[in-house]
Structures are given as structure tokens and as C-alpha cells.
Amino acid sequence: MKKKIWIGIGVACLIIILVGINVFRTVNKENLTVDTIKVEEREMTGNVMVPGTLSLRNESFVYLSPESGNVAEILVKEGDKVEEGTPLLRYENEQLLLEKEQNALSLESSYLRINQVEKQINDLDEKEEDLTKQVGKDEAKKQVDAERDQLKTDLKLANLEARQVLLQKETIEKKLGELEVVSEISGTVLSISKDASKGVTQGAILHIAKPDELIVKGSISEYDSLKIKEKQPVTLRSDVVPGKEWVGAVSKVNLLPEQNENAMGNEDSAVQYPIEVTIDDKGIKAKPGFKLIMDIQTEKRKALAVPLEAVKQDAEEYYVFVVKEGKAIRKIVKTGAASDEYMEIKTGLETGERVIVSPSNELQNNMEVNEK
Structure with missing residues (x-):
């Protein structure tokens, strides 16, 4: 008998405990604690x-010029610092030297011809005196005037020929001057082709640049080209140097898109606009050719905003929960721009309202909640 009583008491206690747990769960569910x-x-x-x-900001390449002749001498070596106008290399051109010599002979011949005609003209006065004694003054003057006119014409032609030869001389001297190639910029000689003297170099003979002046080159879409402007701040990152950031600014946005041969005639191909970004940090631990991510700040303004995790989506609608009089109230909102942490709220909320951060899936509209 006593055994049955104790069993009954145990069952009653178990029932009471289960009921208490359910009540506690119900109360706790209706009064979620929220941030x-x-x-x-x-x-x-x-x-x-x-x-x-x-990329290197300012660089210059010197390419082989077959029409100039063969490379006779390279006047610099890798690592040399050069100024604008510093001689870099010299060509030799036997054909050009031969043309110079032939031009000198032609010029000398032209001057001899001019001197000869001028002497003949000067001798006509004496010749006219001799003819006057033989055929009379009128006939003598007639013959000499005809000869003088012809000699003046010959002198003009000789002078024209001399001027032509002088123009040829200027052209040849200019070409000879171009046989010595000078640097277009100040910088450091980064590389010199070993095959330059053989005349078989496919790329540049010399590469000159300022290694400490770097920029970042990239391309943006036509949509982004409307938002990105010069002087906008940029944060730069590299996977090769993790945890490191550098700052810079947009220095150039091309007015015209880049030319892509593969995209020509293809209306569906994406249009890209080249941009350049300067780097403020001169001690950047990266080398030309490194791939970087450019995080360009396109705008900065004040706006109503809530944490990203406070905004939920239901189909095409966005909503948040606000706490009013101890209850969670679901509100439809219209969102705007987003940053790394916050979402802009254009409509649906007012300044001062308290929004629930990271609402759980159990949270329902009008559910009673406790704020932390």
C-alpha cells in the first residue's frame, strides 16, 4: 500500500516538473531578451x-630602329642614373656616311658652277668692248645682252641646285644626329637587351624609369565611370602582403574607353575605362607587376542607418524589428547604400527608434521582449 502511495507521489511530482518546464519555456519564449x-x-x-x-609611373622604352643602321655602342649600363638628354646608344650607318660624302661633293660642284657663271658674267663687259671694235656698238651690245641673259638664267639654276644640295645636307645631318639616341626622361636604366648589337631584339633595347615612383593602373565599368572621379580616396590591398594597407587617390580617369581588339564589332562586350591611382606611401612593400585591390571611396554623407544584421528580407521586401512598449514591432523599410557595417534606411524608420540587432528566427510581430 505504501509502495503505491510513493509511486503516486513520484508521478505527481514528475507531472508538476514537466508542467513547470513547459510554463517556463512558454514564458521565456514570449519574453525573448534582445539587443x-x-x-x-x-x-x-x-x-x-x-x-x-x-606599375611604374614614368617610364621610357628605347626600341631598335633598323632604318638607323646597326647598334654600334651602348653608352650606359644597368643601374646607371640618367638625366633627360643623356646619350644612351649610338648607331652606325655606312649608307648614311656615303650619302654625306656624296652630298659634300655635290655641294662643292654647285659652288664651282656658281663661281664659273659669275666669272663669265663679270667678263662680259670686257668682251663687249672687244666686240664694239669689231662689229660696232649696237651689234656688240645686242650679242652681249643675249649672252648675259643666258648666264643669269644659268646662275639662278646653279643657285637653286646649291640650295637643294644644302637641304639634302641638313636632312643627312639630322639623320646622323639621330644615330645617337638620348634619354627622354630622368631615371634609372632598369634593363638592357643583350642581343641589341645583333639587331635581333624583339622588345625594347633599354628600359628607363624611376623605381620609387609607382602608380596603380586598372579598368572600371561604364557604370562605375559615372561615380569615380579624380582625387577620390583609395585604399589599396595585396594578397601577397596580407594585413597591410596603403592609401592613395584617383589621379586619372580616361575620357575614352580602352581599345580591345577582341571586343571590336561585339555589341555585348563590356566597355572598360582605364584609371590610374597614385600612392601616398613611398615605402610600399610591393613590386611593379603586383596585383592589388583598389577600394575607391565614391561618396561620403550622413544618413539614417542601422547595422546590416538588423535588416531582414522577405521576398522583395526588407524589414526590421523595433521595440515599442516592450513588444517587437515588424516594420517594412526601404533601404539604400550599404557599407561594411551599416545599411542606409531611406523610409520606414525615425530617428530615436530602437531597432533589434540580429533578430532570431523565433521573433514574431507583437511578441513581448526584454531589452538587454
Whole structure:
């Protein structure tokens, strides 16, 4: 008998415990504890992220010029610092030297011809006196005037020929001057082709640049080209140097898109606009050719915003939960731009309202909640 009583008491206690647990769960479910944050204006920034390549800012290439002849001598070596106008290499051109010699002979011949005609003209006065004694003054003057006119014509032709030869001389001297190639910029000789003297170099003979002056080159879409402007701040990152950032600014946005041979005639191909970004940090630990990510800040303004995790989506609608009089109220909102942490709220919320951060899936409209 006593045994049955104790069993009954145990069952009753178990029932009471289960009922208590269910009641506790129900109460706890209806009164979720939530984190909230006040709705207020925050600084919102718009960003565009595009890949880029670290490049030398100012560089010059010297290519082989077969029409100039053979490379006779390279006047610099790798690592040399050069100024604008510094001689870099010299060509030799036997054909050009032969033309110079032939031109000198032609010029000498032209001057001899001019001197000869001028002497003949000067001798006509004496000749006219001799003819006057023989055929009379009128006949003598008639013959000499005819000869003088012819000699003056010959002198004009000789002078024209001499001027032509002088123009040829200027052209030849200019070509000879171009046989010595000078640097177009100040910088350092980064590389010299070993095969330059053999005349078989496919690329540049010399490469000159300033290694400490770097920029980042990249391309942006036609949509982004409307937002990205010169002087906008840029944050640069590299997978090769993790955890490191550099700052810079947009220095150039091309007015025209880049020419892509593969895209010609293809209306569906993407249009890309080249851009350049300067780097403020001169001690950047990266080398030309490194791939970088350019995080370009396109705008900066004040706007109502809430944490990204506070905004939920249902089909095409966005909503948040605000706490009013101890209850979670679901509100439809219209969103705008987003940053790394916040989402702009264009409509649906007012300054000062308290929004639930990271609402759980159990949270329902009008459910009672406790704020932390």
C-alpha cells in the first residue's frame, strides 16, 4: 500500500516538473531578451572595388630602329642614373656616311658652277668692248645682252641646285644626329637587351624609369565611370602582403574607353575605362607587376542607418524589428547604400527608434521582449 502511495507521489511530482518546464519555456519564449540600437544618422560611404596592377609611373622604352643602321655602342649600363638628354646608344650607318660624302661633293660642284657663271658674267663687259671694235656698238651690245641673259638664267639654276644640295645636307645631318639616341626622361636604366648589337631584339633595347615612383593602373565599368572621379580616396590591398594597407587617390580617369581588339564589332562586350591611382606611401612593400585591390571611396554623407544584421528580407521586401512598449514591432523599410557595417534606411524608420540587432528566427510581430 505504501509502495503505491510513493509511486503516486513520484508521478505527481514528475507531472508538476514537466508542467513547470513547459510554463517556463512558454514564458521565456514570449519574453525573448534582445539587443537593440538607437536609429540615428551615421556617416555612410559608397565604395567601388576593382583590381589593379602596380606599375611604374614614368617610364621610357628605347626600341631598335633598323632604318638607323646597326647598334654600334651602348653608352650606359644597368643601374646607371640618367638625366633627360643623356646619350644612351649610338648607331652606325655606312649608307648614311656615303650619302654625306656624296652630298659634300655635290655641294662643292654647285659652288664651282656658281663661281664659273659669275666669272663669265663679270667678263662680259670686257668682251663687249672687244666686240664694239669689231662689229660696232649696237651689234656688240645686242650679242652681249643675249649672252648675259643666258648666264643669269644659268646662275639662278646653279643657285637653286646649291640650295637643294644644302637641304639634302641638313636632312643627312639630322639623320646622323639621330644615330645617337638620348634619354627622354630622368631615371634609372632598369634593363638592357643583350642581343641589341645583333639587331635581333624583339622588345625594347633599354628600359628607363624611376623605381620609387609607382602608380596603380586598372579598368572600371561604364557604370562605375559615372561615380569615380579624380582625387577620390583609395585604399589599396595585396594578397601577397596580407594585413597591410596603403592609401592613395584617383589621379586619372580616361575620357575614352580602352581599345580591345577582341571586343571590336561585339555589341555585348563590356566597355572598360582605364584609371590610374597614385600612392601616398613611398615605402610600399610591393613590386611593379603586383596585383592589388583598389577600394575607391565614391561618396561620403550622413544618413539614417542601422547595422546590416538588423535588416531582414522577405521576398522583395526588407524589414526590421523595433521595440515599442516592450513588444517587437515588424516594420517594412526601404533601404539604400550599404557599407561594411551599416545599411542606409531611406523610409520606414525615425530617428530615436530602437531597432533589434540580429533578430532570431523565433521573433514574431507583437511578441513581448526584454531589452538587454
